[in-house]
Amino acid sequence: MQRHLLLLCFLICCATVNAEKTDSIYFLCKVADAFTGDYIKDGEVDILSTDSTFLCKGRWTYSDSNGKIEASLVAGKLPNNNKYILRLTHKDYVTTYHALSLRLPKRSDDIYYPTEKILMRKLPMRQKERTLGEAVVTATKIKMVMKGDTIVYNADAFQLSQGSMLDALIEQLPGAQLNEDGVITVNGKRISSLLVNGKDFFRGDPKIALENLPAYMVNKVKVYEQQTDFEKLTGVKEWERPLVMDVNLKKEYSIGWIANAEAAYGTENKYLGRVFALRFTDCSRLAFFGNINNTNDTRRAGSKGDWTPSYLPNGLQTSRTAGGEYNYEDRQGDFKWNSNFNVSHTDNHTVTSTNSESFLSSGSAFSQSNDDSRSHSIDFKTAHTFSLLKGAAFHNGNVNFDYDKNKYQTSNMAGEFEQDPFNLVSTGALDSLFTPGTNALQQIARYRRSQMARSYGENWSISAPYSLMWVPFQGKGINDSFDFSIFAQYDKHSFNRFDNYDLRYFKTGETDYRNRYTNYPSRHYNYNAKLGYTFRIKEFEPGISYQYAQDYRSGRYDLFRLDRLPDWAEGTAHELGALPSSNTEMEQALDIQNSEHSQKWHRTHQVALNIRYQIPNKPMTRFQLSLPLRFELDHLLYNRSERHFDLNRTRPLFMPSASFQKSIPGKNKTFYSLSLDYNMSRQLPSLQYDIDLVNDANPLYVQYGNNGLHASTTHRLKLSSMGMDYQHYQTLYNVEFSYQRTRNAIATERTYMPETGGYKARPVNVNGNWSTDGSLWLTRQWGKKKNVAFSTNTSYNFNHSVDMANIDGATDNALSVFKNLYLHEQLSLDYSKNGWNIGAKARVSYSHLAGNRADFNTINAWDYNYGITARIPIPGGIGLSTDFTIFSRRGYDDPSLNSDDVAWNMRLERSVLNGNLTFAVDGFDILHNLSKVTRTVNAQGRIESYSNVLPSYFMAHVIYKLNIQPKKKK
Secondary structure (H helix, E strand, O other): OOHHHHHHHHHHHHHHOOOOOOOEEEEEEEEEEOOOOOEOOOOEEEEEOOOOOEEEEOEEEEEEEOOEEEEEEEEEEEEOOEEEEEEEEEOOEEEEEEEEEEOOOOOOOOEEOOOOOEEEOEOOOOOOOOOOOOOOOOOOOOOEEEEOOEEEEEHHHOOOOOOOEHHHHHHHOOOEEEOOOOOEEEOOEEOOEEEEOOEEOOOOOHHHHHHHOEHHHEEEEEEEEOOOHHHHHHOOOOOOOOEEEEEEEOHHHOOEEEEEEEEEEEHHHEEEEEEEEEEEOOOEEEEEEEEEEOOOOOOOOOOOOOOOHHHOOOOEEEEEEEEEEEEEEOOOOOEEEEEEEEEEEEEEEEEEEEEEEEEOOOOEEEEEEEEEEEEEEEEEEEEEEEEEEEOOEEEEEEEEEEEEEEEEEEEEEEEEEOOOHHHOOOOOHHHHHOOOOOOHHHHHEEEEEEEEEEEEEEEEEEEOOEEEEEOOOHHHOOOOEEEEEEEEEEEEEEEEEEEEEEEEEOOOOOEEEEEEEEEOOEEEEEEEEEEEEEOOEOOEEEEEEEEEEEEEEEEEEEEEEHHHOHHHOOOOOOOOOOOOOOHHHHHHHEOHHHOEEEEEEEEEEEEEEEEEEEOOOOOOEEEEEEEEEEEEEEEEEEEEOOEEEEEEEEEEEEOOEEEEEEEEEOOOOEEEEEEEEEEEEEEOOOHHHHOOOOEOOOOOEEEOOOOOOOOEEEEEEEEEEEEEEOOOOOEEEEEEEEEEEEEOEEEEEEEEEOOOOEEEEEEEEEOOEEEEEEEEEEEEEEOOOOOEEEEEEEEEEEEEEEEOEEEOOOOOOOOEEEEEEEEEEEEEEEEEEOOEEEEEEEEEEEEEEEEOOOOOOOEEEEEEEEEEEEEEEEOOOEEEEEEEEEEEEEOOOOHHHOOEEEEEEEEEEEEEOOOOEEEEEEEEOOOOOOOEEEEEEOOOEEEEEEEOOOOOEEEEEEEEEEEEOOOOOO
């Protein structure tokens, strides 16, 4: 039941109370267990006078959301300004008496809501003996059910490989998607938090739970809108709730110690090892994990196959991670504390080949590059969070600290052509370009470039947010709220880069060699404070707030041209990363024109009026209007080319937003909702653009300023609808449509230099940019036991992009207009029975790009894949998981990328020792066909890239799990 329906029930059911004067009011009091803090239901309440005379019966009821009691309340209607005694009786608790004083001011909802809970103590336990009859239980494992507005997935209904982690389970949930960054969406809506037994797990990093929490521990996975802090404080349901995914563990894993460990080794010298330990009590949780592997892989045999080769991790990577978490919550749920840490070390080797086409006002420029890079990084994070509910105030705060250290080295080769090089060769264009002598490719080439670079960086930051929500008049039945928040952050960065740069122009025969060292230290802080007050007058909620924020950034960018020193020019023997020993030489090598020192202050004052209104006595219909007025004050101190700039700017920005929401309960357990949202945003151009200086640190991309820029304005409109039918077909759907248009969009005007193949670039305002997109998500189950599941995701995106790409010396500098249409369809069908799971999948995407240039060739490209997945039990207690998928590409400029690749993965597994020890063998990309190809198309051009990925391999696993439960008291 929703909270507002519960309140309506109170008002109706309290009509039996014998106080019916015009000055009578309703009272609502929370009731909870004195030891556990859990809410209590199904009791009785009598209302007595101060001399214990019985007056009338009250009402005891509760609200149930997401399978959990969110509130238990006793209610009644009594004359104002009097004192009473409440007598609470319950079969499992000691009879409790509670004094009640009703004092309600004039401005109220005629409801008195005391801040303290009524606590009841349990009766001593009485042992009862029962003789149970014989029962036959037939398990009906339905994958998904809907209870009210909560989606409940039964984890045991999904066929998973032994040793699977939580991410493997979530990937199979109907309507759910998990991307490579750990972001989860359900029916197109993003999950804001991943909870374990209703509590945060390694707050801020859901990938830790996804990759380390074993799937065998999970009982249910619930998706619902979480109760907010304000609701916990006041009992009034909020308009907007965060969507969360709550992983409920099985009872045997909800208290005591559980642990699991896995070791694996395979061909291609691949290895994996991980340990995980978790201790639960009824009010605390302690967890540790460790992981080491060189697989850099998230593929699983028998998965839904939602990943494609373009989503494979880049390169070959070895990672080592470890972390821990401590979580405590008192039995009443009023105080919570969480501390966690995470440390990781990563080595990565990535080889990327890219070919691109730049759309110009006359013709196109074609380029290719090969990059071989290696990186090493160490990262440490820790966070400490608390929340406290005390009286009519809710406090929340935390301290976060991050540190990382990294080093990087790369070698790069690139070239540009005035014609498509694939007209002459099918592969190896860059090899021909760097081959001594003259060949056909060099005849159409504008330049070739080689570069070797090495860099070092170190960063750390600390932040400390705090918020307070206070309902000062709650004891008088008024739920007006006072909000205060403050945030502070400080971070510091250092970055050093060395590179040898060698550029040759084919048209002129000139060469440009640079031996460079860059030193880039910076520091940054920001803080803000916000104060707000919200009035709650029945269905009308006006509020006002003020916020002040300041952001400060200071940094140096010192560029040293070591090649200008006699002993450091081209051909001299100095290792990359070496520096002259004297300060005099370093001063001589400083590139004054391209070195800078800046200090930036960005201050904002914002006053906002927020109005919310809900139509009474109707299916939920809500309106919300936000009217913020923000004043932005910018100050820039900038030194460059021996010139000093002191710039100031003050601008008022008005950015209103509005929304409409309507929910319609249908017949036969159906539910529909509709929402319409509008907002306007404005963006000021960087103050640094006002400086008319030239940056030619990159000879192929020379940058200029522009002091004539205007603020850009973007209007966004979004329409969405959601529906549920949880009686017949367990159907969920979500439809979304959006449109946005930008005026004075801040873009980059690029002027192409045909002789060199380089560009001149400067920021400009352009008009005509708009886009629209839409999607339909649908999930449905069939069958008596709902063992057939179907899902579809249909989406489109259309971009009308305007850009300025000119050619130096051309008289026609018209705007380039490109229209890009992207269509996507994804289908899946799964059948489960008696331990078998068979699935079919298909995905297709289509890109269409058309331009207004007469010489532009329309681009049409297709990416599609289709295949099957299976989880099959075979004799001997062996489980077989497999997936077989065909990936196809068409319409790519590089002919080698227009291919059909067949991917086959498989796992065999066998468990012993009551399932505590598992042996498994994996085979990934058994047919040796996978490669990573990505494609990006926009108004500036087209980019196609290929990266190395983990090679085909086989791997043997040993997995052990341990569960230690506390001894039961006799």
